[in-house]
Amino acid sequence: MTQTVKLVLEDGTEIEGTSFGAFTSAAGEVVFSTAMTGYPENLTDPSFAGQILVLTTPMVGNYGVPGEELYESISKIFESDRVHIAGLVVTYYSEEHSHWNAAKSLGDWLKEYNIPGIAGVDTRLLTKKLREKGAMLGKIVAAEDVPFHDPNLDNLVAQVSQPGVQRYGQGQHKIVLVDCGTKTNIIRCFLERDVELVRVPWDYDFTQLDYDGLFLSNGPGDPKMCGATIRHLQTALQQDKPIFGICLGSQLMGLAAGGDTFKLKYGHRSHNQPVKLSGTQRCYITSQNHGFAVDTATLPAEWDMLFENLNDGTCEGIKHKTKPFFSTQFHPEASGGPEDTEFLFDDFLTAVAEYKAER
Numbered sequence: 066m067t068q069t070v071k072l073v074l075e076d077g078t079e080i081e082g083t084s085f086g087a088f089t090s091a092a093g094e095v096v097f098s099t100a101m102t103g104y105p106e107n108l109t110d111p112s113f114a115g116q117i118l119v120l121t122t123p124m125v126g127n128y129g130v131p132g133e134e135l136y137e138s139i140s141k142i143f144e145s146d147r148v149h150i151a152g153l154v155v156t157y158y159s160e161e162h163s164h165w166n167a168a169k170s171l172g173d174w175l176k177e178y179n180i181p182g183i184a185g186v187d188t189r190l191l192t193k194k195l196r197e198k199g200a201m202l203g204k205i206v207a208a209e210d211v212p213f214h215d216p217n218l219d220n221l222v223a224q225v226s227q228p229g230v231q232r233y234g235q236g237q238h239k240i241v242l243v244d245c246g247t248k249t250n251i252i253r254c255f256l257e258r259d260v261e262l263v264r265v266p267w268d269y270d271f272t273q274l275d276y277d278g279l280f281l282s283n284g285p286g287d288p289k290m291c292g293a294t295i296r297h298l299q300t301a302l303q304q305d306k307p308i309f310g311i312c313l314g315s316q317l318m319g320l321a322a323g324g325d326t327f328k329l330k331y332g333h334r335s336h337n338q339p340v341k342l343s344g345t346q347r348c349y350i351t352s353q354n355h356g357f358a359v360d361t362a363t364l365p366a367e368w369d370m371l372f373e374n375l376n377d378g379t380c381e382g383i384k385h386k387t388k389p390f391f392s393t394q395f396h397p398e399a400s401g402g403p404e405d406t407e408f409l410f411d412d413f414l415t416a417v418a419e420y421k422a423e424r
Contacts, residue, residue, distance in 0.1 A: 068207070070183050072117075072154060075202040075213055080191070085126075085158045086175025086182035088207050092214040093117045093151030095203035096356070097192040099335040103401030104171065105130050108150055109143040111225035111246030112312060112354045114285040115216025117152040117203050119195070121188050127159040129167030130174045137233055137256055144248045144400060148178040149225065149285075151216070152205040154191070158184035181205045199330040200356065217328070217356075221286035222246055222294075222313070226267040236260040238417050241276040243267060243294060245284030245313050250400035254410050255280075268293035272300045278307045278417040281314025283396065288316035288326050288357055295321045307389035307416040309409070312355050315392035319359035319383055322368050329379065332356035333394075336402035339375040340382075340395060348375065351395035352402025358394060359383055389416040 068084040074095060097119040098107060104125060107113065134141035153175065162170050175182055183205050195201065202213040225246040233252060236259035242251070245267045255262050265271050268291075271279065279301055281294075288295075291313075298321035301308060310318045316326045333353040341348050349372075359380045361370045371391055372381035382393040391413075397406040 070181065071206045072183050072186060073204050073206055076198065078194070080186050082183040082185035084181065084207060085172040085184055086153065087179045089179055089181050090205060090207045090209055090211040091117070091152045091181050092202070092204035092211050093216050094200055095119060095154075095195065096200050096332055096334060097121060097188070097195050098354075099192070100352075100401065101336070103336070105142065106144050106401050108148045108153070109145045110248055110354060111145050111149050112248075112283050112285045114149040114221045114225050114246065115151055115219065116285075117154060117205065118150045119154040119186075119188050119191055121192050122155075124157045124159055125155040126171035127162055128164035129162030130169050130171055131164075131166045132168035136253065139233070139249050139252055144250060145225070148175065148180055150180060152180060153182040154186050154188060154205075155182065155184050156186060156188045158182065181207060195331050200332060216285075217287050219286065220290040222267045222284045222291050225285060227264065228266060230269070231264040233262040233264070234260055238278060238414055238421075239263065239276045240278045240280055240417070241265060241271045241274055242280045242282060243269070243271060243314070245282045245291065245294065245317070247282040248396070248398065248400065250398040251280075251282060251311065254398045254407065258410060258414055260414070267291060270297055272297050276306070277421055278309070278413065280413075281308070281310035281317055281392070283312030283314060283354070285313070287328070288313055288320055291317060302390065305388055305420065307413060307420055308391075309413040310392035311396060311398070312394060315382055315394045316357055316359055318390065318392045319364065322383070323363075323365045324368070325360045325363040326357050327360050328357050329355075333374065336399070338395060340372045341375055342372060343370050349405045350403045351381075351406060352399035353395045355394060389420060
């Protein structure tokens with residue numbers, strides 16, 4: 066039986082559609098992604114925590130959801146161990162799915178996590194509204210209404226960071242990964258590169274550990290909520306051990322360096338964002354998922370912008386002028402999306418090897 070639900074935006078807009086997934090109400094920040102593939106990866110990306118995700122792809126659900134496979138104790142396909150979005154908005158939901166590795170439907174998968182979906186929405190028109198007015202609070206209303214809720218007022222990182230210390234691999238370089246909502250493909254990329262990876266919670270005092278390099282993961286929400294991480298990172302920046310940050314990790318590095326961050330109008334969430342390497346005409350196509358960025362005008366003199374977004378000119382990464390510290394706002398480990406910049410993991414580990422050789 067078809068059940069009717071509504072998408073309600075904070076500006077008063079109401080859009081009626083049909084329910085799939087869990088028939089329940091949920092509130093969050095309404096954002097859009099123009100990626101054409103990869104909804105199993107997107108929905109399990111911790112950076113989407115607290116958000117109602119609008120997919121501009123005309124049809125969603127046609128290839129179902131793959132079964133769970135493990136690689137080195139982590140998922141071989143998904144980007145975390147659960148679905149993180151607050152709700153899903155699509156134009157057309159395919160009730161029938163067909164793919165060789167499909168284990169269940171998208172609707173059944175959402176029901177497992179009690180997450181609502183709404184279909185029958187003109188998502189391209191909705192995306193145009195979000196581009197013009199900016200990301201808005203919203204809610205999917207089923208049987209009972211719920212109040213609007215701004216997830217950026219919550220410490221979302223504390224909600225998605227894994228508790229306790231976890232170790233992966235037995236390689237020659239010991240890398241500490243600060244888990245602010247790590248995408249699993251980051252771990253996969255490191256394990257393919259002969260490292261021992263020590264994954265610690267977002268607020269863990271990693272400065273007390275012995276390591277060769279420090280990695281700051283992606284994650285959801287406002288980076289200024291991560292006060293403990295920033296304090297520990299400020300200590301690490303006084304040393305010379307290589308540091309590499311991705312997405313939220315880039316914002317945390319900017320804050321720890323003494324700069325500031327700001328909320329983007331509607332964020333960058335897609336698989337094909339062009340970025341330019343500063344000081345060159347070299348452009349890369351990247352995968353992105355963030356709502357905040359570093360304000361390069363506030364960075365101290367010893368820091369430079371490393372990459373620039375060619376759509377809006379915002380900062381896509383920073384670097385220290387003399388120390389082996391750098392970051393990217395985009396995802397070099399893209400899953401799904403282009404892998405054009407995965408070489409940055411190699412650059413980081415080259416810096417780690419050089420640091421160890423000079424000790």
